[in-house]
Amino acid sequence: DQQVKQNSPSLSVQEGRISILNCDYTNSMFDYFLWYKKYPAEGPTFLISISSIKDKNEDGRFTVFLNKSAKHLSLHIVPSQPGDSAVYFCAARPANAGGTSYGKLTFGQGTILTVHP
Amino acid sequence: ETGVTQSPTHLIKTRGQQVTLRCSSQSGHNTVSWYQQALGQGPQFIFQYYREEENGRGNFPPRFSGLQFPNYSSELNVNALELDDSALYLCASSLGFQPKGETQYFGPGTRLLVL
Numbered sequence: 001d002q003q004v005k006q007n008s009p010s011l012s013v014q015e016g017r018i019s020i021l022n023c024d025y026t027n028s029m030f031d032y033f034l035w036y037k038k039y040p041a042e043g044p045t046f047l048i049s050i051s052s053i054k055d056k057n058e059d060g061r062f063t064v065f066l067n068k069s070a071k072h073l074s075l076h077i078v079p080s081q082p083g084d085s086a087v088y089f090c091a092a093r094p095a096n097a098g099g100t101s102y103g104k105l106t107f108g109q110g111t112i113l114t115v116h117p
Numbered sequence: 118e119t120g121v122t123q124s125p126t127h128l129i130k131t132r133g134q135q136v137t138l139r140c141s142s143q144s145g146h147n148t149v150s151w152y153q154q155a156l157g158q159g160p161q162f163i164f165q166y167y168r169e170e171e172n173g174r175g176n177f178p179p180r181f182s183g184l185q186f187p188n189y190s191s192e193l194n195v196n197a198l199e200l201d202d203s204a205l206y207l208c209a210s211s212l213g214f215q216p217k218g219e220t221q222y223f224g225p226g227t228r229l230l231v232l
Contacts, residue, residue, distance in 0.1 A: 004159070034220075043121065043207055043223025044160070089159050104150075104173050105221075107159030 003027045004092050006108035014116055019077040021111050023090035026071065030092035034105070035064060035075050038087045047088075048075070080115045087112050119144060121210050121224035129230045130198050138193040138227045140208030148172075148213040149191040150221065151183060154205040166191055167213045195229075203231045 005024045013019045023033075031052040036044035050057040050064045050073065057064050063076045077084055091105040122141045130136050142149050148167045152160035162175035166185035180196040189210070195202055205228050209221035 006159075036223075041225060043209070043225050045223070046220040049220070091159075104162055104165060104175075105160075106162065107152075109157065109159045 002109075003030075004090060004106050004108040006088075006090060006111050008111050009109070010112040010114070012114045012116065013080050015082055016079045019075075019080045019084065019113055019115065021075040021077075021088050021090075021113065023073045023075075023108050024071060025073075025092050027092070027094070027106070028071075029094040030106070032093040033064070033066060033073050034091045034093070035062075036089045036091060036107075037084075038089065038110070044089055077113075080113075082115045082117050085113055085115050121208060121222050123206075123208050123224040123227050125227060126225070127228045127230075129232065131232050132198055132200060134198050134231075135194065135196045136198060136229060138195075138206050138208075138229070140191045140193070140210075140224055142189045142191065142208075142210030143222050146210035146212055146222070147189050148211045149185055149189065150209045150211070151191070151193045152207040152209065153177070153202075154207060154226070155201075156204070160207055163193070198231045200231050203229060205229075 003026050034049040035047040037047050038044040048059050048062045048064050050066050066073045087110045089107050089110045091107045124139045150165040151163040154160040163177050164174040165172050169185045182194045185191045205226040207226045209223045211221040
């Protein structure tokens with residue numbers, strides 16, 4: 001039962017263009033969503049997050065959009081840079097799970113982003 | 118301030134053996150979570166420890182167990198290893214009750230191969 005799905009295993013874009021990574025979820029109890037980036041031989045690093053009370057959060061070149069009715073979120077990277085080439089995971093956390101619930105994340109399968117110079 | 122470290126980096130075991138993986142949390146962090154990442158999949162939550170107590174567990178059998186020590190470092194133990202236990206094991210630390218606890222800091226992982 002895959003509660004968080006990233007249906008695109010890979011994405012290839014040209015440097016300077018927009019990268020759009022998509023994520024769908026099925027569990028209505030999720031209320032907080034995060035994106036992580038992972039380079040080979042390193043652990044995932046936090047990128048950006050969004051609460052279910054918002055529909056957009058922006059941080060520099062990275063913007064996350066949330067469509068609660070569609071249970072869909074996306075990560076936009078503009079402009080894309082070769083250093084952005086990595087595996088991107090979306091993750092979700094349930095509501096009202098307590099102060100120590102932050103670790104109980106459900107991850108998608110990941111999308112490999114390749115940005116060509 | 119040191120980041121999250123894990124040891125060993127790689128490990129080869131045979132089916133039926135037992136393994137212990139170690140994690141040192143980031144300075145000041147009191148919560149440690151363990152994840153299993155199979156090849157081509159996202160990390161799956163195994164369990165979380167907060168102040169030396171298990172606080173939540175994912176869908177993993179009891180042969181997966183853990184410990185957290187007073188300095189908040191942690192161990193993951195897996196008994197009776199199976200071939201499907203071959204994976205990257207990630208440890209992540211965070212502040213359980215602090216506002217920035219919503220982000221976790223992951224270690225580089227331990228890659229376990231079971232033959």
